Amino acid sequence: MTVRGELTSAHYWDTWWASSSPELISSADPQYGSNGWFLRFMDRVCGPLSGKTIVEIGGAMSFRLLSLAKHRSAVVSAVDYSAIGLEKTSELFSLNKAQVRCIRADVFGVNAGTFDIVTHWGVLEHQIDVDPFIAECGSLAKKMMVFSMPNMLSLGARGWKHYSPSNWQLHILHSDATIKSACRRLGFDCQSKFFGSPFFCINPIEKPNAATRVLSTAQLWADRLGRILPYQYGLRPVSPNRAFVCRRLS
Numbered sequence: 001m002t003v004r005g006e007l008t009s010a011h012y013w014d015t016w017w018a019s020s021s022p023e024l025i026s027s028a029d030p031q032y033g034s035n036g037w038f039l040r041f042m043d044r045v046c047g048p049l050s051g052k053t054i055v056e057i058g059g060a061m062s063f064r065l066l067s068l069a070k071h072r073s074a075v076v077s078a079v080d081y082s083a084i085g086l087e088k089t090s091e092l093f094s095l096n097k098a099q100v101r102c103i104r105a106d107v108f109g110v111n112a113g114t115f116d117i118v119t120h121w122g123v124l125e126h127q128i129d130v131d132p133f134i135a136e137c138g139s140l141a142k143k144m145m146v147f148s149m150p151n152m153l154s155l156g157a158r159g160w161k162h163y164s165p166s167n168w169q170l171h172i173l174h175s176d177a178t179i180k181s182a183c184r185r186l187g188f189d190c191q192s193k194f195f196g197s198p199f200f201c202i203n204p205i206e207k208p209n210a211a212t213r214v215l216s217t218a219q220l221w222a223d224r225l226g227r228i229l230p231y232q233y234g235l236r237p238v239s240p241n242r243a244f245v246c247r248r249l250s
Helices: 010-018 037-046 063-072 083-095 130-140 156-163 176-185 210-227
Strands: 053-057 075-080 101-104 115-121 141-150 188-195 241-248
Touching (some): 130 176, 141 188, 156 210, 176 241
Parallel strands (some): 053 075, 053 115
Antiparallel strands (some): 141 241
C-alpha cells in the first residue's frame, strides 16, 4: 500500500522493520535516556510532559516515543501503517516496561480523537505535498505539533547524497516558508529549530569505503557525548534534525 502523495509505502516499511530487533534503552542513553538530548529538546520546547497525550505519526519502533513514555510519563500512541512495525513497537515497549497504544492507519485514516501534542520524526520529507499531511496532523492536535526531518541543509547531507543516493532520493527538501505557511493556514504559530549531535553520516551507507568508516566512527562518538553537550540546541550547518514547533493560536 502506498499512501497518496508519498514516496514510500507500507511494503517498504514492512521490509525495513522486519530486520530490526527491539532493544532495552538505558536511562543513561545519550540520545533517549532521561537526560538525553532528545528529552532536553522536548522539555525546552514543550514544557512539562507528564500526563500529556502524545501521538507519533509514523511511530513504528520509535525510541523517541518510548523515551517520552518511560522517562517523562507521557501517555503515548503510535500510528503507523506497517503491521510488522507495530508488532515490533509492542515488543519494544514491553521490553522497556512502558505502555503504548498502537493504531494501524496512515495519517489520512486516523480516527482516534485528539492529542495534546502531535509528533512525527522523519515523515514529512517523504510527502510530495506537505499541505494535506500537515492538515491531517493539525486536526489531531489540541495544542501543539512538534516534528522534525533529517537536515538536508547541513554539511553532512553532502555525504548522505553521495554515499547513499538511493536513500537520498526518497526524501524531499521542503522549504521553511512552505511548512510554516501550511501550519499558519491551520491556525498554528510555527517556529523552526535545529537539534541533535553533529551530523557526519546517515545509515544505511550504500557505498562504504574508508571515508565512510571514518564518518561513521565520528558519528558514533558525537552521539555518545549527548548527555553532556547541549545538543538540545542546534545550528543549521551541523545539526541532524531540522524541526518545527507549532502552537495553536487561541
